[in-house]
Amino acid sequence: xxxxxxxxxxxxxxCVGLFAALIIAGQRFFVESENMQVDLAIDxxxxxxxxxxxxxxxxxxxxxxxxxxxxxxxxxxxTLEKLGRAGKVFTLAGSDILGNYQSGTLNNExxxxxxxxxxxAPNRVYVIGGELESYLDTKEALIQRLGxxxxxxxxxxxxxxxxxxxxxxxxxxxxxxLPHDEMNKARAAGFNILARPKNFTKCTAENVQFFFDRxxxxxxxxxxxxxxxxxxxxxxxDLTANNFKRRKLTFGVIEHFTQLKFYxxxxxxxxxxxxxxxxxxxxxxxxxxxxxxLEMNAAINRWSTTDRERNIRINLLRIYEKxxxxxxxxxxxxxxxxxxxxxxERDGFSFGKxxxxxxxxxxxxxxxxxxxxxxxxxxxxxxLISRRFNRNRKFQLQLFAILAIIAAAPVLMGAxxxxxxxxxxxxxxxxxxxxxxxxxxxxxxxxxxxxxxNRAMRLKQNLSTLRLICISVFALIVTGAMSMAxxxxxxxxxxxxxxxxxxxxxxxxxxxxxxxxxxxAIAFLQRFNLVDEVRQNVPAIQQIKELLDKSxxxxxxxxxxxxxxxxxxxxxxxxxxSGMPVSGLEIKIRNMLEQFFYARPRSKEIFFGHPAFVLMIxxxxxxxxxxxxxxLVMAATIGQGSMVETFAHMRTPIFMSFMRGLDGLIPGAIxxxxxxxxxxxxxxxxxxx
Numbered sequence: 226x227x228x229x230x231x232x233x234x235x236x237x238x239x240c241v242g243l244f245a246a247l248i249i250a251g252q253r254f255f256v257e258s259e260n261m262q263v264d265l266a267i268d269x270x271x272x273x274x275x276x277x278x279x280x281x282x283x284x285x286x287x288x289x290x291x292x293x294x295x296x297x298x299x300x301x302x303x304t305l306e307k308l309g310r311a312g313k314v315f316t317l318a319g320s321d322i323l324g325n326y327q328s329g330t331l332n333n334e335x336x337x338x339x340x341x342x343x344x345x346a347p348n349r350v351y352v353i354g355g356e357l358e359s360y361l362d363t364k365e366a367l368i369q370r371l372g373x374x375x376x377x378x379x380x381x382x383x384x385x386x387x388x389x390x391x392x393x394x395x396x397x398x399x400x401x402x403l404p405h406d407e408m409n410k411a412r413a414a415g416f417n418i419l420a421r422p423k424n425f426t427k428c429t430a431e432n433v434q435f436f437f438d439r440x441x442x443x444x445x446x447x448x449x450x451x452x453x454x455x456x457x458x459x460x461x462x463d464l465t466a467n468n469f470k471r472r473k474l475t476f477g478v479i480e481h482f483t484q485l486k487f488y489x490x491x492x493x494x495x496x497x498x499x500x501x502x503x504x505x506x507x508x509x510x511x512x513x514x515x516x517x518x519l520e521m522n523a524a525i526n527r528w529s530t531t532d533r534e535r536n537i538r539i540n541l542l543r544i545y546e547k548x549x550x551x552x553x554x555x556x557x558x559x560x561x562x563x564x565x566x567x568x569x570e571r572d573g574f575s576f577g578k579x580x581x582x583x584x585x586x587x588x589x590x591x592x593x594x595x596x597x598x599x600x601x602x603x604x605x606x607x608x609l610i611s612r613r614f615n616r617n618r619k620f621q622l623q624l625f626a627i628l629a630i631i632a633a634a635p636v637l638m639g640a641x642x643x644x645x646x647x648x649x650x651x652x653x654x655x656x657x658x659x660x661x662x663x664x665x666x667x668x669x670x671x672x673x674x675x676x677x678x679n680r681a682m683r684l685k686q687n688l689s690t691l692r693l694i695c696i697s698v699f700a701l702i703v704t705g706a707m708s709m710a711x712x713x714x715x716x717x718x719x720x721x722x723x724x725x726x727x728x729x730x731x732x733x734x735x736x737x738x739x740x741x742x743x744x745x746a747i748a749f750l751q752r753f754n755l756v757d758e759v760r761q762n763v764p765a766i767q768q769i770k771e772l773l774d775k776s777x778x779x780x781x782x783x784x785x786x787x788x789x790x791x792x793x794x795x796x797x798x799x800x801x802x803s804g805m806p807v808s809g810l811e812i813k814i815r816n817m818l819e820q821f822f823y824a825r826p827r828s829k830e831i832f833f834g835h836p837a838f839v840l841m842i843x844x845x846x847x848x849x850x851x852x853x854x855x856x857l858v859m860a861a862t863i864g865q866g867s868m869v870e871t872f873a874h875m876r877t878p879i880f881m882s883f884m885r886g887l888d889g890l891i892p893g894a895i896x897x898x899x900x901x902x903x904x905x906x907x908x909x910x911x912x913x914x
Contacts (some may be wrong), residue, residue, distance in 0.1 A: 229609050229666060229752075232621055235601045242598015243710050245591040246717030250879055252587060253720045257878040262580035263532055263569055264446050264506075264539045266297035266419045267562070269407050271544045279555045286555065287414040293559050294566035296576050297446045298411040299419040299541060302400030303362070305352065309397075313359035313406075318393045320347040335382035344379065350396050352387040358406050363387075366401035369435050370425060400451075402436065408443050417446035417578060419477070419539070424454040430464055433457045437468040446578045447539055449477035449508055450490055458492030465492075466499040475579055476500060477508045477539050478726070484509075484535065486727050494728060502722045506579035507876075508539035516543050521561055526819070529568045534824075536725060536876045538579035540565070586721045592645070593633040595717040599648040600629045602655045602714075609662055610748050646731070649718040653737040653873060656711025657865035658744035660704045661858065668845040669752055690905045694898045697842035701835060701897070705890050708865040712872040712886070716879055724875035731873040741866040742859055749858055753851050824881045826889030827867050834864015835893025836900055843901050864893065 267290070276286040308314035325331040326340045339345055352367070354360030364387060367376050377388040389396060400423040411418050420440055425432040433456055448469075450456060457465035469476060476497060479488040487493065497505050509531050511524060519527070531537045545561060548554040566576065604625045608615045632648070635641030715731075723729040750768050818825045837860030844854050868886040872879070 228670075229612070229615050230618075231663075232605060232608055232618055234618075234622060235605045235608075235625060238601040238625070239598050239605070239710075242594050242596075242601065242717075243713060245594035246598070246710075246713040249587045249591055249595070249717040249720050250713055252585070253716065253879050256583050256585045256722075257536075257725070257880070260536070260538070260580045260582050261573060262538065262575045262577055264297050264417070264419065264579040265295050265542065265562070265566060265569075265576055266299050266446070266539060267295055267542045267544065269298040269300050269411060272298065275544060275555050275558060279553060281555070283410070284414070287410065287416075289555070289559060290562065291415050293562035294576060295416070295542075295562055296578075297417040297419040298407075298414075299421050299449075300403050300407050300411065301421040301451060302402055302423050303359075303366075303404040303407075304398055304401060305363070306397040308355075308359055308363065308401075313356045314363050315353045315355055316393075316397060317351045317353070318347075319345050319349040319351060322351065323347055339381050346388075350389045350391055350393050352389060354385065356406070359404065360385075362404055362406075363401055365435075367399075369432055370399060370401070402439055405439075408440070412443055417444045419446050419541070420448045421451040422448070422456055423452045424450065424456050424458055428457055428461055430461050433461050433464045433468070437472070445472075445474060447475040447477040447506060447508075449479060449539065450493075453490055455490050455492040455496050458490075462492050462495050463499065466496055469496070469500045469504065474504070475581060476505050477579070478505060480507055480509045480535070480537065480727075482512050486730060497726075497728065501584055502726055502728070503581050503584040505726055506538040506581050507536055507726060508541055509535070509537040510541040511543060513543065517546065521545070521549070521557075521564075525561070525564050525568055528565050529572055530819070532569060532574060533572055534874075534877050534881060536582075536727075536878070538581070540569075582722045582725050584722055585725075587717070589637055589639060592641075592717070593636045595714055596632045596636055596641075596644060596648050597629045599651050599655070599714055599718070600632050601625055602659060603651055604628070606655055606659060606662075606744065609659075609666075610751050612751075642729075645718045649715045649731055649873070650733050650737060652711045652714035652718060653866070653869045654740040654744065656714065657708045657862060657869055658741045658748070660707035660711075660865055661741075661745050661862050662748045663707065664700060664704050664842075665749060665752055665858070668842070672845065672848075690902060693843055693846065693905075694839075694901050696846070697839040697901065698894045698898060700842045701838045701894050702890065704838065704865065705835075705868060705886070708868050709883075709886060711869040712882070715869060715872045716875075716882075719875055720879075727876050731875060734870060734873050737870055737873065738863070738866060741862050745858060745862045746855075749855055753854070755851050755855055822884075822888040824885035824888055826885055826892065827871065830864045830867045830886075830889035831893045832896065834861055834867060835890060836897035837861045838864055839894060839897025840900055840904075843904075864889075 272286055272290055273283060275281075275290075276283045279286070305314060305316045309316055322331070322336070322345050323340065326337060331337060331340075345351070352360075352363060354363075364376075364378075367387065367389060371389065371391065375390040379386055379388065391399075403418075403420060403422060408418055418440070422436055436456060455462070455465065457463075468474075478493060478497065479490075480486075481488050511519065511527065516524065528540055528542075532540065542562065542565065544558045545554070548557045549560075552560070569576075604621055607624075608621050614621065632641075632644055635644050719729075719731060724731075755768055818831075837857050841854065841857035841861045844857055868889070871877075871885050872882045874882070
């Protein structure tokens with residue numbers, strides 16, 4: 226039997242790189258542990274709606290909402306339409322006023338005189354105050370938005386009226402700034418204010434300053450811009466950033482409804498970069514069209530998952546529009562708010578203004594050592610699939626040295642973003658493959674000893690079912706630990722605040738699902754003969770040709786199609802976003818797993834990859850046909866690759882990713898052990914018959 230030698234120098238370099246990666250992982254853990262404060266927010270208007278629908282005083286409802294643990298109220302720009310519904314400011318089209326005059330329904334003599342003096346134009350809009358504070362806010366905002374040339378002030382019988390040159394429908398929806406009366410109510414009730422302003426059309430420096438002056442004396446928790454632009458985009462972003470820094474404000478970015486990156490806003494990334502990502506927090510709200518379909522318990526659990534797994538620190542809750550049985554609408558929503566806070570408190574979160582990450586970027590030397598370690602792993606893999614390259618240790622080290630210098634140089638110079646991404650991709654692909662290949666070489670040595678040294682009878686006598694299970698499970702745990710080294714490398718290559726906040730993401734997750742299978746398949750064919758197990762050391766290309774020349778039965782073809790279909794499903798279901806819907810049964814299984822485990826293990830690990838690994842070891846030791854062994858090796862590789870791939874979701878805290886892998890490893894081993902026991906019993910029964 227020809228053996229593949231493992232280059233010790235490369236292994237030492239990999240260990241050094243792993244040590245550096247673990248240091249970065251430790252630093253990342255402490256950075257993430259400090260970021261555990263959540264802002265629980267609801268819209269101010271939601272509270273108003275609850276009060277009106279229940280026929281209660283707004284102050285009483287605000288008090289009850291505060292007692293549930295809500296920390297902030299989201300206040301949006303007011304509009305003339307909204308102010309009119311509330312009876313705070315009234316807006317009339319000039320044509321309507323003239324129509325009332327002509328029809329004889331305009332009874333106010335002062336307004337009739339105003340019309341008779343030709344002071345009312347049909348194509349103008351007239352704004353009349355209801356509440357003084359709201360009227361003054363509106364007047365100031367209209368002048369800011371439209372300019373003094375389009376807003377004329379005159380009096381009708383001592384009452385001030387605004388004449389505005391604008392189209393009525395557009396003016397009614399025009400954002401008029403955060404209203405003082407709402408912010409005053411929120412502050413008086415003990416809430417922070419989650420500011421949700423819109424940008425100005427053709428924004429000026431004066432417009433930017435107008436917004437910040439209006440919020441000057443209020444307890445602002447965060448600013449999350451409403452609409453497709455941040456304030457000041459795109460000419461006055463520096464002024465916006467300066468105001469953020471001077472006031473030490475937190476910038477909230479809205480997670481996209483796909484739960485990947487953000488709702489795009491012009492100027493968002495520039496503003497985040499300028500103020501520093503240590504002043505940025507992620508916001509999530511359950512989509513409006515989805516929440517009514519969710520049972521309340523499902524929504525509550527979603528907030529737990531959201532904050533723990535995706536670094537969301539601003540929870541913008543929406544109210545339920547329908548009451549639960551035998552409760553009022555207010556009672557239903559108060560229960561919802563209380564239980565969301567309770568479940569997050571159980572998860573270890575505190576409440577108040579959203580916490581943010583430190584501006585964390587690892588030491589470049591540590592990062593360079595990680596990159597060099599990945600290069601060593603790549604060269605080691607090449608040495609394990611080519612016998613000629615495996616024998617030439619000097620060439621291995623020369624190739625490693627050249628590639629290491631090329632890869633590490635940009636990182637040491639403070640750049641190397643693409644190199645880091647490539648290193649993360651290779652970590653996710655190489656280390657699961659190397660772990661499986663090492664296990665194959667170990668099994669190959671065992672099989673050689675059984676065949677050449679005539680140990681088959683002794684193995685058959687000593688290999689009890691219990692011992693077979695123990696060996697298989699132990700092999701899974703050891704191989705899993707080796708694969709997790711790749712997870713440490715992946716994390717070490719990418720860890721920084723930009724990835725934690727998802728301004729940068731790891732791309733190519735689906736490819737990292739496929740590549741380990743290809744790498745392991747090549748190595749398998751270099752070690753075993755799928756076509757004829759008697760012949761040894763048949764080149765992989767020749768094996769593939771012989772396989773393609775074999776005739777195939779219809780049932781074998783159908784079986785192959787089923788396997789390929791299952792593989793396509795697994796590929797489609799991998800990555801940041803699923804390429805296909807999740808069944809109701811699987812959702813129930815996921816919910817059950819979330820209840821039992823610290824972090825829900827991935828289905829492809831606990832139910833597929835890890836049980837297949839345990840069966841793989843048993844299949845080799847029991848001398849199953851190599852085609853069966855190959856299929857189990859491929860399935861086992863999926864489980865190992867999935868463990869590492871989990872860490873590609875950099876927004877998920879590293880401890881949770883680690884626990885997800887661990888929570889899948891142990892139950893997967895147990896399922897595999899049960900399958901071995903079942904197969905042993907089934908095999909004995911067949912022999913008896």
